[in-house]
Each structure stands twice: as structure tokens, then as C-alpha cells.
Amino acid sequence: MKLFVSAVLLVAAASAAHVPGSVPSNLYEPLEHRLAYAGPRGMTVSWNTFAKIDKPLVKYSQNPHKLTQDAKGNSVIYPTSRTWNHHVTLQDLKPNTKYYYTVTGENCHECPENEVYSFSTSLPAGDKTPYSIAVVVDLGLMGPQGLSTKVGTGAANPLGPNDTNTIQSLVQNIDSYDFLWHTGDIAYADYWLKEEIQGYLSNTTLTGGAELYETMLESFYDEMQPISSVKPYMVGPGNHEANCDNGGTTDPVHNITYTYDICLPGQLNFTGYINHFRMPSKESNGVGNFWYSWDHGLVHYIQLDTETDLGNGILAPDAPGGPEDENSGPFGSYPNEQVDWLAKDLASVDRSVTPWIVVGAHRPWYASYANKSSAICTVCKNAFEPLLNKYEVDLVMHGHIHFYERNAPMKNGVVDPNELNNPSSPWYIVNGAAGHYDGLDPLQYPIQNYSRYTTDQAYGWSRITVHNATHLTQEFVASRNNTVLDSATLYKEHNFKSKGHSKGYRGQH
Numbered sequence: 001m002k003l004f005v006s007a008v009l010l011v012a013a014a015s016a017a018h019v020p021g022s023v024p025s026n027l028y029e030p031l032e033h034r035l036a037y038a039g040p041r042g043m044t045v046s047w048n049t050f051a052k053i054d055k056p057l058v059k060y061s062q063n064p065h066k067l068t069q070d071a072k073g074n075s076v077i078y079p080t081s082r083t084w085n086h087h088v089t090l091q092d093l094k095p096n097t098k099y100y101y102t103v104t105g106e107n108c109h110e111c112p113e114n115e116v117y118s119f120s121t122s123l124p125a126g127d128k129t130p131y132s133i134a135v136v137v138d139l140g141l142m143g144p145q146g147l148s149t150k151v152g153t154g155a156a157n158p159l160g161p162n163d164t165n166t167i168q169s170l171v172q173n174i175d176s177y178d179f180l181w182h183t184g185d186i187a188y189a190d191y192w193l194k195e196e197i198q199g200y201l202s203n204t205t206l207t208g209g210a211e212l213y214e215t216m217l218e219s220f221y222d223e224m225q226p227i228s229s230v231k232p233y234m235v236g237p238g239n240h241e242a243n244c245d246n247g248g249t250t251d252p253v254h255n256i257t258y259t260y261d262i263c264l265p266g267q268l269n270f271t272g273y274i275n276h277f278r279m280p281s282k283e284s285n286g287v288g289n290f291w292y293s294w295d296h297g298l299v300h301y302i303q304l305d306t307e308t309d310l311g312n313g314i315l316a317p318d319a320p321g322g323p324e325d326e327n328s329g330p331f332g333s334y335p336n337e338q339v340d341w342l343a344k345d346l347a348s349v350d351r352s353v354t355p356w357i358v359v360g361a362h363r364p365w366y367a368s369y370a371n372k373s374s375a376i377c378t379v380c381k382n383a384f385e386p387l388l389n390k391y392e393v394d395l396v397m398h399g400h401i402h403f404y405e406r407n408a409p410m411k412n413g414v415v416d417p418n419e420l421n422n423p424s425s426p427w428y429i430v431n432g433a434a435g436h437y438d439g440l441d442p443l444q445y446p447i448q449n450y451s452r453y454t455t456d457q458a459y460g461w462s463r464i465t466v467h468n469a470t471h472l473t474q475e476f477v478a479s480r481n482n483t484v485l486d487s488a489t490l491y492k493e494h495n496f497k498s499k500g501h502s503k504g505y506r507g508q509h
């Protein structure tokens with residue numbers, strides 16, 4: 001056994017040297033490890049390989065030296081992808097427990113002996129243990145094809161020579177959060193075309209787009225590996241997952257306007273995103289990686305889809321013929337599936353067990369961005385806000401606009417008179433400042449009167465700390481130097497009556 005362990009560690013050292021975006025010499029080398037909660041007692045382990053593996057397998061147990069249990073899964077690929085996506089869901093795990101795992105293939109003689117990673121399963125719903133999570137939106141590739149010490153034409157805020165970027169900051173702070181929640185705009189691989197047109201990339205050819213798109217995705221997932229291999233990486237859809245051209249790009253030099261027609265099959269309709277991740281929608285009656293929910297301790301988390309499927313006849317931004325015409329969706333089996341699901345999901349929450357409800361939704365409807373009103377998603381507001389108000393959702397995390405803005409709790413555009421002291425309205429935060437090649441978005445004056453803190457000067461991420469059933473803190477952490485630039489605590493009385501079907505956490509108020 002001892003021998004086996006040192007062999008594993010040896011391989012670990014070797015695989016750590018993988019250069020993001022490169023093709024490894026052993027095509028069976030597992031890359032882009034990622035985890036996702038799968039119900040209260042499950043964890044999905046996903047990874048990619050350049051070679052096809054017939055039967056992906058995860059070996060695991062609570063003892064890193066004896067990975068005696070195993071679970072099987074499946075593999076998917078799509079046209080233009082250079083790699084296979086493997087997904088294996090581990091079930092019947094103990095809650096709040098550390099497990100060790102390694103990924104391989106059944107009878108896969110070419111599969112190397114792989115590194116052992118670990119994860120912790122979620123806290124049972126109602127468990128009062130305080131904890132923190134990290135939230136990012138609009139986080140792209142870092143380095144020469146992404147955010148670096150230079151930015152695109154006309155953009156501001158390149159990284160300073162000594163700045164840590166958001167991925168590095170999240171790695172440095174990895175012990176401070178239980179999971180990472182990335183609610184849309186993941187990698188920005190679709191900017192390959194814009195980066196070429198702007199001359200941001202060293203001279204590549206436009207016909208190289210398919211490969212460039214895929215390598216940019218691979219590079220990003222490689223950069224995320226130190227986080228996503230050990231912490232659940234929960235994701236939501238953003239407009240940049242929709243297709244390969246970011247809703248239309250004009251090349252002014254050659255007078256060409258590109259549309260999604262330039263995208264090769266496999267780069268449209270959220271294909272990469274659908275293949276790459278496995279969010280717990282089966283476990284929460286949601287749909288794919290688009291809308292779903294899960295519990296962790298005192299919080300019920302909900303991921304919404306602002307891009308497609310808004311229901312009630314509302315044309316979603318990325319829908320075919322929608323305002324941004326990304327030719328994507330729908331993903332529900334009928335037009336109102338998402339809002340119907342949201343209503344049911346919210347109604348089913350036993351607030352005496354999980355008093356907090358935190359929602360992630362990519363596009364904001366409250367933000368100081370009046371002069372660029374197309375970035376404000378009024379249709380999303382129309383689709384979702386009535387339900388969020390009705391069920392007194394506590395916190396809504398948005399992004400899409402690339403700055404940080406903490407707003408007041410509010411309802412139908414009116415600030416809650418209680419502010420953070422036991423409001424009945426949802427609290428809204430926009431944090432799209434994680435970083436991508438084109439810098440941050442400048443604030444648009446006038447700043448709205450519901451805004452409480454805003455900055456367009458720092459890349460950063462949010463840390464949310466759940467102290468107990470009544471207090472929750474949201475901080476904006478500047479990635480550059482890991483300082484907290486903004487911190488505010490929400491107090492909620494949360495005096496909910498038990499629904500009577502909870503298991504052992506009754507009557508906690």
C-alpha cells in the first residue's frame with residue numbers, strides 16, 4: 001500500500017506541470033477535474049481527457065490510502081471539442097464528510113495512476129455550522145489570451161504587474177469557502193473573434209476559430225483545476241456560454257459583421273456548457289445546467305437562467321429572435337417550465353430548516369447602468385421578481401455588468417425602509433468584476449439612489465458568510481491583494497414556523 005501511495009504522489013507532481021491549454025503527452029491524462037453537489041448525499045466528479053475512455057470510473061473512500069469504493073459514469077463529446085467530458089456521480093455519501101478520490105477508466109490500461117484529490121460533502125439542510133462560500137460572475141481566462149497586464153482596445157484596468165488575478169486569489173483563499181458558485185460567463189472563449197479583430201491576440205487566422213475557441217475553454221478549465229478539483233464548482237448560464245460570437249461582432253477594418261453563422265456546429269446553443277457540467281437538476285427537478293437548487297446548512301440555493309426560457313410569452317435575451325439573438329434555447333419542455341419550477345421550488349422550502357434563500361441569476365435588473373440600459377434585464381425582472389418578492393428571498397447575486405455594486409434590499413424598484421435590518425425585500429448585489437480580457441465596465445452616472453457601495457476600479461469576488469439563522473455577511477474581496485473592500489451584514493429575524501416535515505432540526509427559532 002505504501003508503495004502505491006508514493007507512486008500516486010509521484011504522478012501528482014508530474015501532472016501538476018500540465019500547461020493550461022496544452023495537449024499532454026499521455027492523451028489519457030485526466031484534466032479539468034471538477035466537482036458538483038448532487039443532492040444532499042451525492043457528488044458529481046467530472047474531468048476531461050483527449051483520448052476516449054470506454055468506461056470512466058471514480059475510486060473513492062474516506063481513507064486516501066484505500067480507495068476501495070468505485071462509481072461508474074458516462075462520457076460525452078460534441079463536434080469541435082478536442083476532449084471527452086466524463087461524468088460520474090457518487091451517491092449515498094455521508095453528509096459533511098471528507099472523501100478522497102481519483103479518476104480513471106474501467107480496465108483502462110493506458111490511464112495513468114492518477115493524483116488523489118479530496119472533497120467534503122454538503123452540510124445537511126438545517127445544520128447550523130457557520131460557513132462561507134465564494135461567488136464569481138464574469139470570470140474569464142487569465143493570461144495572454146485573456147486578462148493580462150494589457151487590455152483590449154479602449155478598455156481600462158489591466159492587471160498591475162504584481163496583482164494576483166481572481167483565479168489566483170481564489171486559490172490563495174481556498175480554505176475560506178466551502179464551494180465556488182460561478183453564475184454565468186465562464187471562460188469567455190467566445191471572445192476569440194473579437195480578440196483577433198482587435199489585434200489583442202498575436203496574429204492568428206480567423207479560420208483558426210474553432211480550435212482557438214476550444215483551446216481557450218480548455219485553458220480556462222485548466223486554470224480552474226486547483227479550485228474545481230477540491231471544491232464543488234456550481235455554475236449557471238451566462239450569455240457568453242450561448243455561442244461562439246458573443247451576439248455579433250463587427251470587424252471595422254474589413255467591414256464585416258459576424259453573426260452566429262460563423263460558429264461551427266458544437267459552438268452554438270450552450271453546447272460546450274451542456275457537455276462540460278452536470279449540475280444537480282435531476283435532484284431538484286430543474287433542467288440541465290440551466291435551473292436547479294440545492295441545500296447547504298442553513299441555506300437553500302437557487303440557480304436561475306436569465307438567458308432563455310423566461311416564460312409567460314417573454315422573449316428571453318438569448319432566444320432565437322430575442323434582443324441579443326444568440327439563437328439559443330429553449331431548454332424547458334414547455335414555455336413556462338422555469339417559472340413554474342421556481343414557484344414550486346420556493347414554495348417547498350421549509351424556512352424553519354433552511355431560513356436563508358440565496359438566488360444566483362446572471363443578468364441584473366437593479367444596477368447603476370442607466371445609459372446602457374440594454375445591460376439591465378427588465379424581462380428577467382418581469383419573469384422572476386414577483387416570485388422572489390412573494391417568498392421573501394433574502395439575497396440575489398447578479399453579474400453581467402463588469403463592476404461591483406451593492407444595492408439596498410428592494411421590491412418593485414422601491415428601497416425597503418428597513419434596509420439591512422430585517423427587510424422583507426430581497427437584497428441585490430451585482431458583482432461582475434471577476435475579470436476578462438476587456439477590463440472592467442466604467443460606472444454610469446448618475447449612480448442610482450438604491451446603490452449603497454460601488455466600484456469599477458478593482459477585480460474581485462464575493463465571499464458570503466452564513467453566521468447563523470439571522471446573520472449573513474457579503475464581502476467584496478479585491479483579487480489584487482486579497483483585501484476586503486466592502487462588507488455588509490444582513491439581519492433577518494426569520495421567524496418561520498416549521499412545516500412539520502423536517503427531520504430533527506425543528507423549532508430552531
Ligand SMILES: *[C@@H]1O[C@H](CO)[C@@H](O)[C@H](O)[C@H]1NC(C)=O
Nearest residue numbers: 149159160161162163164480
Ligand atoms: C512589483 O513588485 C516589485 C518587487 O516587490 C517592486 O520592485 C515593484 O516596484 C512592484 N511594481 C509595482 C508596479 O507595484
Ligand SMILES: *[C@@H]1O[C@H](CO)[C@@H](O)[C@H](O)[C@H]1NC(C)=O
Nearest residue numbers: 198199200201202203204205
Ligand atoms: C496578420 O497577418 C496578416 C497576413 O499574414 C497581415 O496582413 C496582418 O497585417 C497581420 N495582422 C497583425 C495585427 O499583425
Ligand SMILES: *[C@@H]1O[C@H](CO)[C@@H](O)[C@H](O)[C@H]1NC(C)=O
Nearest residue numbers: 250251252253254255256257
Ligand atoms: C460596409 O458594408 C455594407 C454592406 O455590407 C455597405 O453598405 C457599406 O457601404 C460598407 N461600408 C464601407 C465603408 O465600405
Ligand SMILES: *[C@@H]1O[C@H](CO)[C@@H](O)[C@H](O)[C@H]1NC(C)=O
Nearest residue numbers: 269320326327328329330331
Ligand atoms: C437548443 O437545444 C435545445 C435542446 O437542447 C433544443 O430544444 C432547441 O431547439 C435548440 N435551439 C436552437 C435554436 O437550436
Ligand SMILES: *[C@@H]1O[C@H](CO)[C@@H](O)[C@H](O)[C@H]1NC(C)=O
Nearest residue numbers: 370371372442443444445446
Ligand atoms: C448618463 O446620462 C446622464 C443623463 O441622463 C448624464 O448626466 C451622465 O453624464 C451620463 N453618464 C455617462 C457615463 O455617460
Ligand SMILES: *[C@@H]1O[C@H](CO)[C@@H](O)[C@H](O)[C@H]1NC(C)=O
Nearest residue numbers: 370413414415447448449450
Ligand atoms: C430614487 O430615484 C428614482 C428615479 O430614478 C425616483 O423615482 C425615486 O423617487 C428616488 N427615491 C428616493 C427615495 O429619492
Ligand SMILES: *[C@@H]1O[C@H](CO)[C@@H](O)[C@H](O)[C@H]1NC(C)=O
Nearest residue numbers: 466467468469470471472489
Ligand atoms: C448570529 O451571528 C451574529 C454575527 O456573528 C452574531 O452577532 C449573533 O449574536 C448571532 N446570533 C445568535 C443567535 O447566535
Ligand SMILES: *[C@@H]1O[C@H](CO)[C@@H](O)[C@H](O)[C@H]1NC(C)=O
Nearest residue numbers: 457458478480481482483485
Ligand atoms: C488593495 O487593493 C485595493 C483595490 O485596488 C486598494 O484599494 C487597496 O488600497 C489595496 N490595499 C493594500 C493594502 O495595498
Ligand SMILES: [Fe+2]
Nearest residue numbers: 185238239400
Ligand atoms: Fe454576461
